[in-house]
Each structure stands twice: as structure tokens, then as C-alpha cells.
Amino acid sequence: MPASASLVRSSGPAEAEAARSRFSTDGYALLPGLLTTEGLQVLRQEALRLEQDARRRDFRMASMGDSPRHMTTLGGQVIARESALVRALYGDPVLRGVVAAVTGERPVSVPDVLERHVLNILHCRGDTHGAHTDDYPYALVLFIEAHLAPADGGLLEYVPRAAALTDLDTDKARTAHHRAGDAYLLRSDTTAHRVAPLTRPQVCRTVLNFAYTSHTAIPRATPSARELYG
Template identity: 60%
Template sequence: MLSLPDFSRDLHARFAADRYLPLPGLVRPGSLPALSAIAGWGAVRVCDPLERHVINSLHQQGDTHGGHTDDYPPALVLFTEAPDDPADGGLLEHVPHAGLGALTTGAVRSAHHRPGDGYLLRSDVCAHRVTPLRRSGLRRTVLNFAYTTPDRQAAITPSAPEPY
């Protein structure tokens, strides 16, 4: 998805001199439509600026992101920081096609991610949470990009899970 230039001494020298380096085409325009194809319906960015981009940062022992579903489908989540060891917490826990009550059942799936990883989640009909960080000195920081369908720009919390 990101198109970073290859390292060169010229780029390094330019950045060292100017303390600025433009990165044109960093996100390739054609890379995001794959979200629509994977999801099976036309995905567009959420119009609400407070919901469109969210930074979630856990930075103290015990920090968590509690169980919830989101207003918009789907969420594209990119990791900038994450614990190296799954035993340190910060794991995504999710239950497909389920509400919050399912997070207390044996149906919970967990996933460990590293910096640079990402995931796509149908976050409106998939209960999810993040497990607590288990010790000090750990960080889990993600960038969450919310998408929706053209007919769902208004926040809607479904009463029952929708089929994919």
C-alpha cells in the first residue's frame, strides 16, 4: 500500500540538508479499491471526520481497548507499535458475526500483530477488543481508517449481525 523510495545517499543528503523530504505517491491511488473487492461491496471513506481516522494508543501496563462493535463497516487497522511477544498482551480478540456477549464465550479468536502489520475487520458486526498490556514499557499504537458503503454514511448500530 505504501510506496517508499529506495534508500540512496542522495535522498539521505537531501533530508539531512533540508530536514524535509517529499514522498509523492506514498499511498498509491489504486491500492485502496482492493478493500471494496475483498469486502464484496463498494467501500467509501466515512464522511464524519471524527470517525474517519482514529489513533488508538495503549502505553501503560493494564491498558486495553474494551469490547465493542463500531458504527461503520469495515475498519482498516495499521500498526505502528505492538508488543513483540503475544504473551505481553495487546492482542486483538474478535468473534465473527456476533455481538458483545460472544466475547465471553469460547468462540473468541485472538490475533497477534507486529509493527507494520494491518488487518481489515467488519467491525460493525464483529465484536472485538484488545487484551491488556501485561507489563510496563510496552506500547500498542494503531491507525484505524473507517470505511462504509455509500448508503450508510449516517452512523448505524445494527441490532443484529448482518451477513457479510
């Protein structure tokens, strides 16, 4: 396995400062090209291997305003067992340094392995990861496959400083487009967010979501993770 430091690019001071400032005002920060060319290649292979164990999910989530889930997922408990690479990357000091620089807090592994690192795959027209907030404060989302132009759907939609899911349908909502190799950090427990439906067939959006908590976070558990990844 390659040293995980070679998989992730650490940012320069100006870039880190821009991300920190954006995160503190909006609860969102883009980390463009966080994965190195090698990192993207290695994680792509790993995701393709892990995808074989992933499960199709099509339901509405009652605890999140009945928002839809049409996606294929693999939970952290399987990934922890099957992927030394993802386990190592989740704990990688360079990656955690990026999270600490942007959030201003030292990231701590979430206690529930199911939610620690998950794989989310959208690959059919209409696939969507509907409105929700996460159980833990920080989500670092790494883009593994993103064969998408903005018009193809799959945009992240989020509402800065608002946890009410209904705000996603107002003009308070923002959108963000990402390419393979990009990442973003989201203040995911207090920022309503969702992924817009794919509008075309033969496009694909695969992400790895790393959840982190902090020593100051108030523990909160909803049934949502077990419904989507259990």
C-alpha cells in the same frame, strides 16, 4: 511527502483471494506486511508527532456494556487538520483497492471526520480498548508500533458473525496477534471486538484505524466515538 503508493504493498492474487475468503467467513482478514518498510518508517514518525496532541482516556463506556477504555487517543478531526500524510493515505487508491478486493465493496469515506482516521495508543500495563462494535462497516487497522509478543497482551479479540459483546467471554471468541507493518480488515459494525489488556510495562501498541462505509451500509450513530475521540 512520498507518493502514498510507495507506503502500501499491493498483494498478489493468491494472497488477495485468501484474505477475501477469510473476511467473508470470519469478518476478519490479516493483511501481513501491508505497509512497506518506507511506509512504516514514515507513519511511525508521523504518529510520534501526532501523539503530542493525543489525550489520555480512562473510563467505562456505558453504551458498550460498561467496557473499559484505558488508552491514549487522537480523533480524526485533529488528524485531518494536522496530517496531510494520513489524509492522503486514507484516500489512497492502492489502499482502497485492497479494501475493495477483500470486502467486495467499493469503500466510501465515512461522513464524520472524527471517526474517519483515529490514532489509538496503548502504552501502560493494563491499557485496553474494551469491547465494542464500530459505527461503520469496515475498519482497516494499521500497526505502527507493536513491540509485543502474544504473552504481552494487546491481542485483538473478536467474535466471527456476532455483535453481542458478551460473546467475547465465550469460546466463540478468537484472537489475533499482529506485528508493526501488518494490518487487518474487520467487519467492525457487526463483529464484537476488543483489545486485550497489556500485561507488561514498557510495551507499546499504536494503531491507526481507517473507517470506511459503503453505498449499501445503513447509517448508525452511537455516542461512543465522541466519548473516545471528542
